[in-house]
Amino acid sequence: MTTPAKSTPATTPPTPTSPSDHGLAEDVRAGLDLAIAAVAAGGRTWALLTLGQRRTLLQRIRASVATVADEWADVAATSKGLGPGHPLRGEEWLSGPYAALVALDAYADTVGALARGESPIARAAIRRAPGGRVAVRTSPLTATDRLLLSGYSTEVWLEPGTSVADARGSAGLAQRHPEEPGGVGVVLGAGNVSSIPFLDVLYELLSANRTAILKVNPTQDALVPVFERALAPLIEPGFLRIVRGGGDVGAYLTRHPSIDHVHVTGSEATFRAIVPGLTVPITAELGGVSPIIVVPGDWSDADLRFQAEHVVTMRLQNAGHNCIAGQVVILSSDWSQRDAFLRELRTAYDRAPQRTVWYPGSEARMDAARAAYPDAAWCGDGTRALVVADAAEAAAVEQTEYFAPVLGVVSVAGLGQDFVDAAVAHANERLMGTLGANVLVDPVTQRALGDGFERAMADLRYGTVAINAWTAFGFLTPTATWGAFPGGTVDDAPSGIGVVHNAFLLDRVERTVVRGPFRPFPRSLSTARAQRLRGGLSVLPKPPWFVTSRTGAAVSEGFTRFRIDGDWAKMVVTLLRAFRA
CATH class of the missing domain: 3.40.605.10 (Aldehyde Dehydrogenase; Chain A, domain 1)
Structure with a gap:
């Protein structure tokens, strides 16, 4: 398998003695x-x-x-x-x-x-992670990060x-x-x-x-x-x-x-x-089609609303022009709250701030989505597609990285461990790419699943697996790794070869695992004990990277300025703004 320091050479003719000019002046x-x-x-x-x-x-x-x-x-x-x-x-x-x-x-x-x-x-x-893997805790590493990014952690699992x-x-x-x-x-x-x-x-x-x-x-x-x-x-x-x-x-x-x-x-x-x-x-x-696996549980109305905004953020951040954008939500067809969650998802998708779909080629990809799914719901200002597809119709949204605001929803049967195993198999076998997978699970359900849940996470063949978080958190954490699941070659590299970031410069990397809080502050207080299994108490009422955060711009700027100057007086002002998100 590929390591960060080595990569797979192309099996092609010898190096030419001089490069082609490719029509350059x-x-x-x-x-x-x-x-x-x-x-x-x-x-x-x-x-x-x-x-x-x-x-x-x-x-x-x-x-x-x-x-x-x-x-x-x-x-x-x-x-x-x-x-x-x-x-x-x-x-x-x-x-x-x-x-x-x-x-x-x-x-x-x-x-x-x-x-x-x-x-x-x-x-x-x-x-030791499932399968006897070595798991290196890569964040948080400082008291500052434990405070500012409370509830979030990353591990790098080695081969x-x-x-x-x-x-x-x-x-x-x-x-x-x-x-x-x-x-x-x-x-x-x-x-x-x-x-x-x-x-x-x-x-x-x-x-x-x-x-x-x-x-x-x-x-x-x-x-x-x-x-x-x-x-x-x-x-x-x-x-x-x-x-x-x-x-x-x-x-x-x-x-x-x-x-x-x-x-x-x-x-x-x-x-x-x-x-x-x-x-x-x-x-x-090279990107890919990232799943968002929603594990059925007993969610409050506030849980449904918060996690719907979480999913919408995964799709709409940067107008959807992200290799790490969540694209396919995998729900249980047997979940009693499935319809309620879909209503909250549609509402959040409609209400997110308007912005330009700016990346070159986006219009053609959006047109392809319109052609593939003429019954899709076009939300917000008409530039966001929500596709609820059955198994027979899902091929396009599962195999096309739209790199634009197109969000798909598919369903698999089952509850509990049966659903988790079926959803993991669906993501591995039906979705294009191996870059990142997102999993949302309430702490009561996660505790009930126990080792079965951890084993299922190990079965996900993705370079970053984010549990109650977005894989972008792993992208932004420098000591985490970012890249496809190992095994890509020049002949078959659906999401690429090798990793980047990886500030510890670890060898034989398999994946990064991100864990976050299921609920924001102050509701996180009710689940702090369960989250401490591997996560922790969050003091953020809503992460500043949520597209629905009312103070996200000011808080994100404040976080950056704090990294520059370490001024705690200014950081306190930033944290107060975060509580108005």
């Missing part, structure tokens, strides 16, 4: 060649840096990110049609500068531990057969051998979330000692000046170059004889276009 080719040469030279410099110097470099990047954070969030929000005062602008704070800052802090801690001669996970809690000693001894990947160069990589940046290219560059450098050429997706061209300033400490010594362009530039770079590795975050179609003729290893994150 001579001056464009010359500029790209110069960029690659500069990064190759930078790789030799990188190999000379001590771990202490690398940690200092990460701190310099952090200072640069803090300087551009306001502009980063504003440019990203404006480019998506979220003008000043829009209630969803907080999305761009969390998925942009916030994600960058917490990752830099986590990587700096890992490099610092290695510099002291310690394993990055020497002090991490480790337990079966990995021992605790192996886990501790291999953590650090390439930073265990900093003097060994990893060559030059090409990072083909995602176009939907602004932190993805930034984080992918960091992972190339730290997991593999690879300097990089970052080709920014044209949808993020407006952010290039921000990236150049944020990443100036990497650009100045030649560890990184940022270039713009379309598919022709990407094709030239990926076929260049001086390139040693390719990483892409994008669609499976993009991956399929890259692989033919590729002669170097490739890693990729």
